[in-house]
Amino acid sequence: MTSAAMTPIQRGFSLAEYLTCLNGIVWREALRFLHQRERFISALVRPLVWLFIFATGFRQVLGLSIIPPYETYILYEVYIAPGLMAMIQLFNGMQSSLSMVYDREMGNMRTLLVSPLPRWFLLSCKLLAGTAVSLLQVYAFLLIAWFWDIAAPPTGYLTVLPALVLSGLMLGALGMLISSGIKQLENFAGVMNFVIFPMFFASSALYPLWRILESSPMLYYVCLFNPFTHAVELIRFALYGQMNWIALAVVGGCTIAFMIGAILAYDPSRGLIRRGPAGGET
């Protein structure tokens, strides 16, 4: 074939086609979530156990001074609520990552990746879909917490939404990046041990940073450089109608960095995804 023959008409894609694709991916993710009721329940049970059992017991042990964004003394349950909201998103991001590894193992991922729309767009849609699911979980948690008398200012439920979207995107992008490097589903347990637990515990989710500084300066700096800490603080401030600019910058920057990493990792010409055929294929 001559190169002259390689000049066919290029039609491109319309905005409607992009939106249809986005809608389809979000719809599929929501369907899967609804089909997996146990996933929804476990996503709620985990933070509620922390809230109802751990926090109740810890309230008597841990004294909290007045720190921004709070303007008065608060119960420990109130303090850890933003951290638990972020925890829901962290687990959801990793769950999405697990789901992508599973899809790749089972072959479902090919359906997505052979779509004619740009791969960066497909991955972004997947990320948005996962974030939307995490929002459902977080608001369900907030509703239950409200019945437990752990309530934010009424406007806080709205002002926290952009912060939740951004933190959900960051944690989802991190999960996506991690999924690109996991070769087998069995390796996913390592993610629990090396990503989720350290990120959660070495953060301001359970204790204020000044408390950690008093106990261990080294751990304080680890917490300070942990993006999850900034996701928690972004949510905490937004829940009270305030903005933590440093947290916003860190979470925004990490979202962009993780997303670029994930897109590169899933790029067929440069990616980290398995380059050999799946088992049994030739």
Add this chain to the structure above:
Amino acid sequence: MTATDAFSAGQSTQGFHPRPDAVEMPALSIEGVSHAYGSRRALIDIAFSVAPASFTALLGLNGAGKSTLFSLITRLFGIQHGRIGIFGHDVAQAPGEALRLLGVVFQPRTLDLDLSVTQNLLYHAALHGIGRRDARARSGEVLARIDLADRAGSKVRDLSGGQMRRLEIARALLHRPRLLLLDEATVGLDVKARADILNHVRQLVAEQGISVLWATHLFDEIGSNDDLVVLHQGRVLAQGKVARVIADAGGSDINTAFMRLTGSTAQSGSSTS
């Protein structure tokens, strides 16, 4: 209505509407493609083309490199060396335009088992930018055609292996591609299901002018009028009309020709394998 009858019914409704850019272009052109996994070379300087509205069989034993080639055509893997074009659209340079014209049935099942039959089709349609109303209409058409209309709401995991394969083929055709790739599409199916699927695909070629690249290791799936590409250990050993390949190899049939070409005594290409 048997599955074959169901496949046959209504084929003409979709119609064959050649695109202006499809004229005089090979449906698929593979030019000097090589691929390696680390130090292991899976494909070595592959070159062949698939003519529009033709059935081309890609024959090779397990490990020949068929699935690797499919992964390159579908852009699951990046092209390391060479060039792949789909109706003239370079897969590396214009993947969107190329993939839009392509339907694929991979060797492993790629359906979402937890979704229903219709939901799988709607999801695929959305990934190709097809709106919900149009997608529902097309889904209804293809399900009627493959005799699965009564299973539209069933979970895919409740279908038989043959039904899943038919659904995958129907799904691959939902966005009306001009080139269909099938990678060992009949593996694991019984004799009747295999025959039904093969007949269906041949009808797509004859009635709708779809171009087909059919990867297989089974000799009896290759017809005497088909185009044939013999792939062995990552190299194309022969290509052309089946009769020509047999004659050039000095064989009496595909089986002996293949054995002569590959210097193999393997019998894995028999229909009962």
